[in-house]
Amino acid sequence: MITASLPQLVYVVRLWPTGPAEQPAWHASVQAPGTGERHIFADLETFFAFVEEQTHTAQEQSADDADFMLSATG
Template identity: 45%
Template sequence: MSNPRDYRAYLLRLWRAESAEGTVWRASLESPHTGECRAFPDLASLYAFLQGQTTVVDVKEQTEE
């Protein structure tokens, strides 16, 4: 954890909600460092965000080499 780019921390909240399509899982992530909260309408959106967070780190590391 010596390099901030190598570490991500979030408080994850998951809950079920009713929608027109039936029951879906909703999610939110809160940064313990800034208090910023992001909401996600489904688990696929949450996963896409997390994947993007880790891809950004990978791309930056490759360009620095």
């Protein structure tokens, strides 16, 4: 029986504040260690949207790979 493993995404995440200490604006960057690809985000909402998109895309790719493996062996 073939089972698909869940995808894993690895990023180095950096978060930093700017602005007044009472109400800082938070920023983020992510870098993929394997490729060096880097993304910088002006706010956390955009960063969270990126993470959600990446996990959704990885999950779809994993499902497509599992379907391919099943059709190739069946």
